[in-house]
Amino acid sequence: MLEAQHITHQINRKTLLDDVSLVVRPGELVAVVGANGAGKSTLLKTISRELTPTKGEVVLDKKPLNRFSSLDLARRRAVLAQQNPLAFEFSVYELVMMGRYPHFEGHPHPEDLAIVDFALERTGIAHLARRAVPTLSGGEQQRVHLAKILAQLMGIEEINRPEASIRQTKYLLLDEPTTGLDFYYQHSLLEVASELTRRGYGVVAILHDLNLVMQYADNVLLLREGKALSFGKPASVLTAESIFNAFNLSVHIIHQPELDCPLIVHTRQTVPLTAQIN
Numbered sequence: 001m002l003e004a005q006h007i008t009h010q011i012n013r014k015t016l017l018d019d020v021s022l023v024v025r026p027g028e029l030v031a032v033v034g035a036n037g038a039g040k041s042t043l044l045k046t047i048s049r050e051l052t053p054t055k056g057e058v059v060l061d062k063k064p065l066n067r068f069s070s071l072d073l074a075r076r077r078a079v080l081a082q083q084n085p086l087a088f089e090f091s092v093y094e095l096v097m098m099g100r101y102p103h104f105e106g107h108p109h110p111e112d113l114a115i116v117d118f119a120l121e122r123t124g125i126a127h128l129a130r131r132a133v134p135t136l137s138g139g140e141q142q143r144v145h146l147a148k149i150l151a152q153l154m155g156i157e158e159i160n161r162p163e164a165s166i167r168q169t170k171y172l173l174l175d176e177p178t179t180g181l182d183f184y185y186q187h188s189l190l191e192v193a194s195e196l197t198r199r200g201y202g203v204v205a206i207l208h209d210l211n212l213v214m215q216y217a218d219n220v221l222l223l224r225e226g227k228a229l230s231f232g233k234p235a236s237v238l239t240a241e242s243i244f245n246a247f248n249l250s251v252h253i254i255h256q257p258e259l260d261c262p263l264i265v266h267t268r269q270t271v272p273l274t275a276q277i278n
């Protein structure tokens, strides 16, 4: 279990996070939502150990995060950042192979090569393997970075026995992973994440599309101005009232029996029909 316990984060006199807690259990996809500047990336960076909180603690399987070696942590959790470092002239294959660096010294083993091939296939970029990363489109580059973190976490036994659960829980931490992805790949990415949760992974994803949250998240944390407004099942947390509180936007929540989950639609301020006719 991955737990952020009462996280407060202050920079100078500004409070970016104020007593925020989050729990991610094995097998769960937890979404973090909120307006721009609400503190979502700050929370994810704290959970990944990129930032040290002013107060509070992040605990992975009951052990504080700061007690893990960098190598152990790299094998237990992988991070898809909002802004990925420039890939210079690396090929797609080379960049995805970097995901395996915590697992070998010198030359990659046959299983590292198999895992990289699997990650390239699973993210739909095998045909781009020899291309230089900077020549790819934004969405293609995003899929390369996803493939890299899959390669970082997956083990050969997971590829050979896809139906088996993993022995030790691993966590994917995704900051706006659907950025730049088309409609098909937004869903494809969240299907990959869901598939991993079924194997026992935990996933934390910052998402802006609340309908994707409704469809894919097991739990959601709603942040406003660094504070947790609520945490729980998407249909209970994402109400018209809470969305108005967090985003200052009026929405309809539509329940259709043929849909798996409620649908959130922005209420546009329309001119009454009679006024238009006149």
Ligand SMILES: Nc1ncnc2c1ncn2[C@@H]1O[C@H](COP(=O)(O)OP(=O)(O)OP(=O)(O)O)[C@@H](O)[C@H]1O
Binding pocket: 011, 014, 016, 034, 035, 036, 037, 038, 039, 040, 041, 042, 043
């Ligand atoms: N190093 C910093 N110094 C000062 N303020 C910062 C720093 N880092 C972040 N902030 C501020 O903290 C707030 C939260 O930032 P954060 O990046 O966590 O927001 P976010 O919810 O991820 O936003 P977005 O949806 O725009 O990505 C913002 O107002 C941001 O300007």
